[in-house]
Amino acid sequence: MEAHEHPQQTAISEIGEFGLIAHMRDTLGEPEADSVVSGVADDAAVYRVDDGQVHLLTTDMLVEGIHFDRAFMPLEHLGFKALSVNVSDIVAMNAAPRYATVSVGIPQNTSVEMVETIYEGLDQACGAYDVTIVGGDTVAAHGLTLSVSVVGAAAESDVIYxxxxxxxxxxxxxxxxxxxxxxxxxxxxxxxxxxxxxxxxxxxxxxxxxxxxxxxxxxxxxxxxxxxxxxxxxxxxxxxxxxxxxxxxxxxxxxxxxxxxxxxxxxxxxxxxxxxxxxxxxxxxxxxxxxxxxxxxxxxxxxxxxxxxxxxxxxxxxxxxxxxxxxxxxxxxxxxxxxxxxxxxxxxxxxxxxxxx
Structure with a gap:
C-alpha cells in the first residue's frame, strides 16, 4: 500500500499572533459585502447600517492560565476587565460602545456565586461605559474563559483608523x-x-x-x-x-x-x-x-x-x-x-x- 504524505505543519509560534491573523485574512479574502467598510485590519470591524452611520464590532477572549490567574485576579475585576478591553477596541476607532454579548466557559470547580461575582464586575463596566449586555452563552470548559463581543456606533466620517x-x-x-x-x-x-x-x-x-x-x-x-x-x-x-x-x-x-x-x-x-x-x-x-x-x-x-x-x-x-x-x-x-x-x-x-x- 502506498503511503500518503502529510503536508508539513507550521507551529504557530514560528509566525506569531499577527502572522496567524495575516494567514486568516488570506484564507477568508476581502469581504465582498458593499456594507463592510473595514474588516480584519483594524481594532474593530466597521459596517454601514444607515446613511452615514456605521456600527463597529469587536470580540476578545480572556482564558484562565493565559490571560489571568485566579490566585490573584478577583472575579469582579475579571468581569470588569473582560468588558473593558473590548470597549477599548471600539474607543480606539473613535466610536461609542453600545451593546455587548458575553459567553462564559465554566469549569467544574466554579460555583454559582463565583459566576455572579463575575457578572457584578461586568455590570460595573456597563455602568462606566454606558453599555448594555444583550445576550451570550454558557458552556462547560476545562478552564474559566470569558469571550465578549461589543458593538459600537459612530458617524462613518468620525471613525479613525x-x-x-x-x-x-x-x-x-x-x-x-x-x-x-x-x-x-x-x-x-x-x-x-x-x-x-x-x-x-x-x-x-x-x-x-x-x-x-x-x-x-x-x-x-x-x-x-x-x-x-x-x-x-x-x-x-x-x-x-x-x-x-x-x-x-x-x-x-x-x-x-x-x-x-x-x-x-x-x-x-x-x-x-x-x-x-x-x-x-x-x-x-x-x-x-x-x-x-x-x-x-x-x-x-x-x-x-x-x-x-x-x-x-x-x-x-x-x-x-x-x-x-x-x-x-x-x-x-x-x-x-x-x-x-x-x-x-x-x-x-x-x-x-x-x-x-
Whole structure:
C-alpha cells in the first residue's frame, strides 16, 4: 500500500499572533459585502447600517492560565476587565460602545456565586461605559474563559483608523504607560512568595495599589474621545495599547506607510511604575515600551490641532517621519542621545515561553 504524505505543519509560534491573523485574512479574502467598510485590519470591524452611520464590532477572549490567574485576579475585576478591553477596541476607532454579548466557559470547580461575582464586575463596566449586555452563552470548559463581543456606533466620517498617520504629525499617548506590566510583576512575585512562605506570608501591597489596579481593572479611554469630540479635534491615526507602545506604533506606521521617531525621556511613566522597576532592578522603559495591557490610546495629530486639547490629558512621545530604512521604520532616541531602531516586540500570544500569568 502506498503511503500518503502529510503536508508539513507550521507551529504557530514560528509566525506569531499577527502572522496567524495575516494567514486568516488570506484564507477568508476581502469581504465582498458593499456594507463592510473595514474588516480584519483594524481594532474593530466597521459596517454601514444607515446613511452615514456605521456600527463597529469587536470580540476578545480572556482564558484562565493565559490571560489571568485566579490566585490573584478577583472575579469582579475579571468581569470588569473582560468588558473593558473590548470597549477599548471600539474607543480606539473613535466610536461609542453600545451593546455587548458575553459567553462564559465554566469549569467544574466554579460555583454559582463565583459566576455572579463575575457578572457584578461586568455590570460595573456597563455602568462606566454606558453599555448594555444583550445576550451570550454558557458552556462547560476545562478552564474559566470569558469571550465578549461589543458593538459600537459612530458617524462613518468620525471613525479613525490606524492608517491615517501623516509625516509631521506628533505621536501622542493618553495617560501613563507600563503600569499594567508593573502590576503584573508585583502580583507574580507575591504569588511566588505565598507559595514559599505559606500562611506566614504578608503581602504588603499598599505601596503598589495603583499599578495593581491598572493590571486587574484597566479602564478604557472613553472619556478621552468624548473630550476630543467636545473640542472639535480628530486624530489622523488611532490605536489602543494592548501589546505595548512599540508594537502599536509599528502597527500605525505599517498601515500608514510612514515611520516614527520616539523619544525615551518623553515616555509618560507613573512614579509607582518606576519604583517597581527599581525594586526588580529593571529598565522602566522596557515596561513602558513592551509591557502591554495599559489600554491607553496612541494617536497622531498635527501640532496645531493639539492646541484644542487639554495638555493634561496626553503626552507627546515622538513624531511621524519618512523612514530612512523601511525595514526599521521606528526609531527611539535613548536618554543618553543614541538613536536606535525600536522593534515591535510586545507580548506575543503564541510564543514558546510560559504564559505571563
Amino acid at each position: 490606524r492608517e491615517g498617520a501623516q509625516v509631521g504629525d506628533k505621536v501622542c499617548v493618553t495617560g501613563d504607560i507600563g503600569a499594567s506590566f508593573a502590576g503584573l510583576k508585583v502580583l507574580l512575585r507575591n504569588r511566588e512568595r505565598l507559595e514559599e512562605e505559606g500562611e506566614d506570608f504578608d503581602p504588603k501591597l499598599d505601596s503598589y495599589s495603583y499599578v495593581i489596579r491598572r493590571h486587574l481593572a484597566p479602564p478604557a479611554q472613553l472619556k478621552a474621545i468624548r473630550e476630543w469630540a467636545d473640542a472639535g479635534a480628530q486624530p489622523h491615526a488611532l490605536i489602543d495599547i494592548s501589546d505595548g507602545l512599540a508594537a502599536e506604533v509599528h502597527h500605525i506606521c505599517e498601515a500608514s506607510g510612514v515611520g516614527a521617531q520616539l523619544y525615551e525621556p518623553a515616555l509618560p511613566i507613573d512614579p509607582e511604575t518606576r519604583n517597581v522597576a527599581t525594586d526588580f532592578g529593571e529598565d522602566v522603559s522596557v515596561y513602558a515600551l513592551f509591557g502591554g495591557e495599559d489600554y491607553e490610546l496612541v494617536f497622531t495629530m498635527p501640532e496645531d490641532d493639539l492646541d484644542a486639547l487639554d495638555p493634561q490629558t496626553y503626552n507627546v512621545v515622538g513624531e511621524v517621519v519618512t523612514p530612512d530604512d523601511p525595514d526599521d521604520p521606528v526609531l527611539l532616541q535613548r536618554a543618553h542621545g543614541e538613536n536606535v531602531p525600536l522593534q515591535p516586540d510586545g507580548f506575543e500570544h503564541f510564543d514558546d515561553s510560559p504564559p505571563q500569568q
